[in-house]
Amino acid sequence: MKELIHRLRETRKLQPDEYKQLLTSLTKEEQEYLFLNAREVAQEQFSNGIFIRGLIELTNYCKNDCYYCGIRRSNDKAQRYRLTKEEVLESCEEGYRLGFRTFVMQGGEDDSYTPRVMVDIIKSIREKYPDCAITLSLGEKDYDTYKQYYDAGANRYLLRHESINAEHYASLHPQGMTIQTRSECLFNLKKIGFQTGSGIMVGSPNQTIDNIVEDILFLEELQPQMIGIGPYLPHKDTPFKDKEKGSLELTLIVVAILRLMHPYALIPSTTALATIADDGRDKGILAGANVVMPNLSPIRFRKKYLLYNDKACMDDEAAESLASLQKRLEKIGYTISYDRGDFRK
Numbered sequence: 001m002k003e004l005i006h007r008l009r010e011t012r013k014l015q016p017d018e019y020k021q022l023l024t025s026l027t028k029e030e031q032e033y034l035f036l037n038a039r040e041v042a043q044e045q046f047s048n049g050i051f052i053r054g055l056i057e058l059t060n061y062c063k064n065d066c067y068y069c070g071i072r073r074s075n076d077k078a079q080r081y082r083l084t085k086e087e088v089l090e091s092c093e094e095g096y097r098l099g100f101r102t103f104v105m106q107g108g109e110d111d112s113y114t115p116r117v118m119v120d121i122i123k124s125i126r127e128k129y130p131d132c133a134i135t136l137s138l139g140e141k142d143y144d145t146y147k148q149y150y151d152a153g154a155n156r157y158l159l160r161h162e163s164i165n166a167e168h169y170a171s172l173h174p175q176g177m178t179i180q181t182r183s184e185c186l187f188n189l190k191k192i193g194f195q196t197g198s199g200i201m202v203g204s205p206n207q208t209i210d211n212i213v214e215d216i217l218f219l220e221e222l223q224p225q226m227i228g229i230g231p232y233l234p235h236k237d238t239p240f241k242d243k244e245k246g247s248l249e250l251t252l253i254v255v256a257i258l259r260l261m262h263p264y265a266l267i268p269s270t271t272a273l274a275t276i277a278d279d280g281r282d283k284g285i286l287a288g289a290n291v292v293m294p295n296l297s298p299i300r301f302r303k304k305y306l307l308y309n310d311k312a313c314m315d316d317e318a319a320e321s322l323a324s325l326q327k328r329l330e331k332i333g334y335t336i337s338y339d340r341g342d343f344r345k
């Protein structure tokens with residue numbers, strides 16, 4: 001196993017059955033060895049700095065009906081909200097004051113944010129904060145819409161592919177959503193020039209280890225600049241409410257494998273990791289992640305942006321959560337980096 005880990009670190013590539021071995025057959029000690037190698041690779045690129053991104057949850061209206069997601073269209077228990085441009089700008093102002101230099105606007109697929117509305121929001125942020133990166137995570141759009149976002153000043157886009165296996169993808173999403181469209185979006189985003197992020201939920205219902213291997217191979221082909229990996233967590237008002245949550249351990253192994261394959265990638269230690277275990281976020285960093293995304297959304301809306309049950313860090317003011325993040329990072333030998341943290345090769 002150690003030979004596999006060394007070879008992965010050196011050549012950034014293994015055979016499919018070798019990935020499978022890493023995903024299924026590591027002893028505890030070998031897992032620790034994998035994590036050690038992954039964090040050494042991250043430290044070679046980023047030293048002990050962890051980039052922060054200010055997350056602004058723009059809207060929980062969504063036209064999609066993904067079976068796993070708490071803000072799916074059919075969840076009539078969700079209390080819906082939309083942020084106005086002014087509320088977004090207030091969140092940015094607070095974030096900027098605290099030292100954030102990346103703002104991430106994430107939301108459901110909400111067509112009331114027409115291209116014209118989004119372009120206006122993006123341009124306003126761009127004008128006010130020329131030194132900041134603007135990241136979007138607003139789902140699938142056509143090429144022209146993505147291009148308008150980019151031309152207005154957005155720099156990065158997060159769109160997890162969720163599963164590259166068509167059958168598995170179809171089991172997570174209702175008819176009408178296809179992996180073909182999703183991957184076309186991802187290649188369009190890259191073509192336009194966005195730093196592009198993709199990824200999966202580990203342990204999503206019906207996912208097999210072979211599916212994860214396929215996802216790893218897809219990410220190798222896509223070469224995203226950002227890779228988001230978190231465990232699947234159930235939400236009580238979705239069709240998947242009784243499905244098992246994903247495994248913390250397997251999520252960390254996937255993070256570490258992807259770090260060894262993508263030394264320069266920006267890999268967040270996700271909120272889902274922080275939710276599944278108290279020290280989940282620390283463990284993500286110790287398995288090679290180098291980004292954290294504290295919540296900058298106005299607190300009164302946060303409880304409404306519930307993708308899964310028991311979401312972590314819901315009540316902390318951004319300032320408090322930064323201070324406690326810094327303390328936690330120090331305990332494991334890291335520190336917040338206030339750099340804007342673009343992808344660099």
Ligand code: SAM
Nearest residue numbers: 068069107108109137138139160232233307308
């Ligand atoms: N609508 C945009 C999109 O689909 O990319 C952005 C928002 S979407 C809610 C963001 C991510 O949340 C998804 O890519 C998905 O992987 C994750 N997510 C949704 N429901 C989840 C759940 N129950 N457990 C863990 N992650 C979840």
